[in-house]
Amino acid sequence: MSRRRDERLPRALFTTAATSYAVNCALGASVAAGIVHTGKFRWIHHAIYIATVTTSIGAGSSLLWSRNRAGWWLIPAALPLAVIPRASARSSQHVRTALSAAPFFLLSLIKAWR
16 A cells, blocks of 8 residues: 555545534434424434444554554544444433544544644
């Protein structure tokens, strides 16, 4: 793998994971606030969650194949991402659990771009 790709691919993965996480939080918050009504398309929130988990795994795996160490900052986000499906979507626990991953996505994104 070339050095240039070794630097760009982790950045793209961390950016994609953080963006997916932010979009999912925004969608969940807008549905909870009654701004957006997903109706028959509730699955979109779940699909974005799956995309967030998948891209986070890809970004974290960069610890194994690149020199980028941002994955260490993202690893703690795995716990809230694993717990969130078990929290009722209409509960404050769901919101708190989802938001507890935010600092780790932000820090890993910052670290990936430094």
